[in-house]
Every structure is written in structure tokens, then in C-alpha cells.
Amino acid sequence: MRKLLPSLIAIVILSVPLCVMAEGTPVQIWLTTADQHHLLSQQSDLSFRDQQAASIDVVVDSTKTFQTMEGVGAAMTDASAILLQQKMPAALRQKVMAELFSRDNQGLGFDFTRITIGASDFSDAHYTLDDVPPNTSDETLQHFSMAPQSLYVMPALQQALTLNPSLKIMATPWSAPAWMKTNHHLYQGELNPVFYDAYAHYFLRTIESYQMHGVPIFSISVQNEPHFEPKDYPGMRFNPEDRARFIGRYLGPLFAQHKVTTKIWDWDHNWDQPESPLKVLSDPQAASYITGVAWHCYAGNASAQSIVHHQFPTKETWLTECSGGEWSPDWESSLPWLESNLIIDSIRHWSKGVLMWNLILDQHFGPHLGGCANCRAVMTYNTETGALTRNAEYYAFGHISKFVHRGAKRIASSDQTEGVNNVAFINEDGSIVIVLCNTSTTPHNVSVRSGTQRFAYQLPPKSVITAVWK
Known part of the structure; x- marks a missing residue:
């Protein structure tokens, strides 16, 4: 019995x-x-x-x-910061920022944003934080300057942090300075291995400079879309073997030496090539410094995130870029696609955080210089009429950001x-x-x-x- x-x-x-x-x-x-x-x-x-x-x-x-969830949000691109800081009346700017970042009943409570280290296509000029005349170099970074991002991006982030002090900020370069590259140009090309050490210090200076202004950088990736070389705005190819070497032998050890707590994420590109982050993570030295993998939505589907997660379950998963656009102008297609693919599917496939691309753009889908001419932001501000439009992205993300708080578990x-x-x-x-x-x-x-x-x-x-x- x-x-x-x-x-x-x-x-x-x-x-x-x-x-x-x-x-x-x-x-x-x-x-x-x-x-x-x-x-x-x-x-x-x-x-x-x-x-x-x-x-x-x-x-x-x-x-x-x-x-465990960390938050959702959208990128504070140069374009978004220019609109907020230069084109928008102060009272409206305060209202818009509170609506996006605060956690009161009227706010979306965005907990996560992304900035560009230097210019992207959503900038009014193409630059990096260490530009020098042609045929010269600056290995000691004597000409490093935060001036291009101090005018608009820095104050926008400072205001966002007053509204949401726990806001997490990711930073990503679209290109290394031209003098560090094989083609000596901000467009296309690759990072010259001779300058790996200088580029690692470039990241360190960026993080330290933002920190000095009260803007902590939560995470970085070493390259936006490293398998894509745009022809009319900054970009750079950074193959997996080279990313592994750069992170494992230069950037990771430098961060450790200086006790930098900013997280390093690999990839920051589309769902259709999981083999690229898998190759980087298969390098033990690089993997020891990488805490997560960042993904974009423009090709493939979110199941790729699980492919990498199952092989490297201790590495975090983040969806760090997707843009709506006039290629899908009607809400009947865009609203359910955004909610189902970016929020639901990416989170069911292990995303801890989800980012749209531009936070706010004008009526001409800008300001932009090259690149996407019809990308849609979370909000649209008409600089001629003063009208503010909340797009499908606003509501798709609001359905999670207002209700799921940092620390929640799926x-x-x-x-x-x-x-x-x-x-x-x-x-x-x-x-x-x-x-x-x-x-x-x-x-x-x-x-x-x-x-x-x-x-x-x-x-x-x-x-x-x-x-x-x-």
C-alpha cells in the first residue's frame, strides 16, 4: 500500500x-x-x-x-531630434516628449531608444565624431568631437531622461570615420584592421562623453546592418570574422580595462541571416564580451531569433530596428503586421526589447539625406501646419508599452x-x-x-x- x-x-x-x-x-x-x-x-x-x-x-x-522584458520604443535619430529641438515650439515639444516617454496615464512610457554614433540617412549632414581632412588620420583621436550630436540629440535625450530616468539607450554607428576605412569614404567600404584599436577607443570616447552629460549608454552594436553597403549615406561592411576579432581582441578588453558596463550586442541586421551572429558567437573570445544579439525586420522572420537563442541561450535577444513606410500606407495592412510581427512574434521568439526606427519625422518623411525617402515614424509633425499625427506604429507599440512594465516576464x-x-x-x-x-x-x-x-x-x-x- x-x-x-x-x-x-x-x-x-x-x-x-x-x-x-x-x-x-x-x-x-x-x-x-x-x-x-x-x-x-x-x-x-x-x-x-x-x-x-x-x-x-x-x-x-x-x-x-x-x-524578462526591458521595454519598447523608437530611435532618437538626428532627424527626430532636429524636429523636436529646432522645428517644434517648446510647449508642443514638452507635450510630445511627455506623451512618448512618461509613464503617467497620458504617456506611452517608452523605456528604450536608439541613437546613431555619427550620421545615418536620417541626418541633415553626413559626419562622424572624428572627421579630418582627406589623406590624414587621427589615431589618437585628438579631433574627436561630440559637437555634431550636442546640438540636438544630446538635449533631446536629456529631456527624455527627465521624463523617464530609467530609459535605456542603445548607440550604433553607421560608419567608422572615413580615415579608418579601406576606401577612405563614409559610404561603403570596410574597417581597416590597422585602426581596430583606434576604433575601439572611438566607442570608449563616445560612451564616456555621453556619460559626462548625464546620458548613460546602455548598449552598443559595432555596426548597423554590417552586410549592407549603402551608396548614398554612411555605411560599412563588417563581416562576422572581422566583428569577432574586433570585439574579442580590441573592444571587449578595452571595455573591461576601463570598467565600462555598456553591453556589446552583435549583428544588428535582418532576420534572414542568423548564420552571421552564430559565426561571431562561435568565437569564444568574442562571445565572452557579447551579451546579446540585435535584429532588424526587413528580411526573414522572427523565428531566426530562436535559432540563435537555442544555440546560445545565455545571450539576450533584442529587436532594434524596423520602419513602417508609405510602401504600406493603409492601416488594414500596417497595424496587424506591426503588432503581430514586431511585438508578438519577436517577443515570443525571445526579444527583451523592441524598437521602431524614427521616433518622429516631418510631412516629407524627413529630414533625411539619401537612403529611405518614404519611411514612416511613430509620429508625424507637419512643420507647415503644426499638425501632429499619431501613426499606426504609435498604437501598435502603445498596446504593450503602456501596460507591460520593465521587469515583467513573458x-x-x-x-x-x-x-x-x-x-x-x-x-x-x-x-x-x-x-x-x-x-x-x-x-x-x-x-x-x-x-x-x-x-x-x-x-x-x-x-x-x-x-x-x-
Whole structure:
């Protein structure tokens, strides 16, 4: 009889629900629809009760947790900073910055942003932080200067930090200074290995300079889109073998020597080439200094993140760039794509943070110099009329940023079915958040089960909801 006792105990334990949800527990609902009739609009509360499953039944299990979330946001490019600091009246700038970065009821609460070290295509001039005349070099960085980024980017970041002191800032170069490159030009080319040490000190000076102005740099990648050489704006090829050598023998040891806590991330390019970060991480010396892998959305899909995660599970995953644009102007395609691919899929494939590209652009999709002529930002500011437009990106990201706080953990939830995708979290205060996106053209009846209780909701076509309960 004693031999049967452990089995009986196991049967009893397994029969107890993993999560007990009291009947009548209220559920708050926020809705955005592609027809824009609802824009992060709070709906009437629902409640958990004992009821039958809908045709789509999503099961949430808060006892099974995954990665810890750090935040979402968008890049403070030169273009965005110029608009905010130079083109926008001070009162409106304060309102816009509070709306984007503060965590009060009116703010999106962006916790994560990205800046460029030097120029990108979204700058009004092409520059680096150490430009010297042609046919000269500056290995000791005597001509290093933060002046180009002190005018607009620095004050914009300082203001963002007053609104959200825990804001995490990523910094990425589009090109090394021309004198460090094989072609002596900001466009195309590669980093000359002779200048690996100088380039490592270039990163160190950048981080130290921002820190001196009260702007801590949380993380860097060593090159934006290292497999792409743009022809009309700064860029640079940086192959995986070379990135591994640069990080493992120069940048990593230099950061360690100076006790720099800024994280080093590899890749910062598209989902379609996971073999590139895998090659860098296979170098033990480089891998010892790399804490994560950064991804872009422009080719492939988010499942690539899991390919790398499963081989290197201690390395963090981040989605650090994606841009909407006039190639997809209608909300019916852009809203569900953004929510399903950037928020839901990337996080289900281990992203700790998600970034859009430009935070704000003008009515001409700029200022920009070369590169993308029709990229869309989170917000659009019309410099002629003063009108401010909140784009689909604003609402897609708001459905997570307002409700999922730093320190939240992703929790288990059912996989996508019949055009409805989801991701769920538990905040440190015990509140549970689930984001559901209907990517189809028809409404879907959905139930969400926690323990033995459910709430039910009819998701409109091409819509997003966020549900929150305790």
C-alpha cells in the first residue's frame, strides 16, 4: 500500500489547476481597430467566469515564465531630434516628449531608444565624431568631437531622461570615420584592421562623453546592418570574422580595462541571416564580451531569433530596428503586421526589447539625406501646419508599452490560431497582460482561460486588444 502512495499524491497534485482565477475577477480592455474608430480606447470591463470555450480559446499559464522584458520604443535619430529641438515650439515639444516617454496615464512610457554614433540617412549632414581632412588620420583621436550630436540629440535625450530616468539607450554607428576605412569614404567600404584599436577607443570616447552629460549608454552594436553597403549615406561592411576579432581582441578588453558596463550586442541586421551572429558567437573570445544579439525586420522572420537563442541561450535577444513606410500606407495592412510581427512574434521568439526606427519625422518623411525617402515614424509633425499625427506604429507599440512594465516576464500562452496571435506577461505587481491581434478580415470570437475561468471577447477584423487583470 505504501508503494502506491506517491502515485496517488501525484494524481492529486496534477488535478489541481496551475492558476486559480476567482470568478468575477475584472478584466480591463483596450482596443485599436484598423478603421481607426477605436484608437487605444478603453472598453467596458469584462470578468472571468465559468463558461464554455470560444472557437479560439487562448490558455494563459502564469507559472511558466520566459525572458524578462526591458521595454519598447523608437530611435532618437538626428532627424527626430532636429524636429523636436529646432522645428517644434517648446510647449508642443514638452507635450510630445511627455506623451512618448512618461509613464503617467497620458504617456506611452517608452523605456528604450536608439541613437546613431555619427550620421545615418536620417541626418541633415553626413559626419562622424572624428572627421579630418582627406589623406590624414587621427589615431589618437585628438579631433574627436561630440559637437555634431550636442546640438540636438544630446538635449533631446536629456529631456527624455527627465521624463523617464530609467530609459535605456542603445548607440550604433553607421560608419567608422572615413580615415579608418579601406576606401577612405563614409559610404561603403570596410574597417581597416590597422585602426581596430583606434576604433575601439572611438566607442570608449563616445560612451564616456555621453556619460559626462548625464546620458548613460546602455548598449552598443559595432555596426548597423554590417552586410549592407549603402551608396548614398554612411555605411560599412563588417563581416562576422572581422566583428569577432574586433570585439574579442580590441573592444571587449578595452571595455573591461576601463570598467565600462555598456553591453556589446552583435549583428544588428535582418532576420534572414542568423548564420552571421552564430559565426561571431562561435568565437569564444568574442562571445565572452557579447551579451546579446540585435535584429532588424526587413528580411526573414522572427523565428531566426530562436535559432540563435537555442544555440546560445545565455545571450539576450533584442529587436532594434524596423520602419513602417508609405510602401504600406493603409492601416488594414500596417497595424496587424506591426503588432503581430514586431511585438508578438519577436517577443515570443525571445526579444527583451523592441524598437521602431524614427521616433518622429516631418510631412516629407524627413529630414533625411539619401537612403529611405518614404519611411514612416511613430509620429508625424507637419512643420507647415503644426499638425501632429499619431501613426499606426504609435498604437501598435502603445498596446504593450503602456501596460507591460520593465521587469515583467513573458508567460506561457497558446500559439497562434486562425489569424489570431497573442503574447502574455506578468508584471512585477502581479498584474497579467495579454495582447491579442486579429490579422484576418473577419471578426473572431476569442476566449482567454486562466485556471478554470474564462473571459470572452469578439475581436473585430484587423484589430488589436490589450487585456489586463490581477
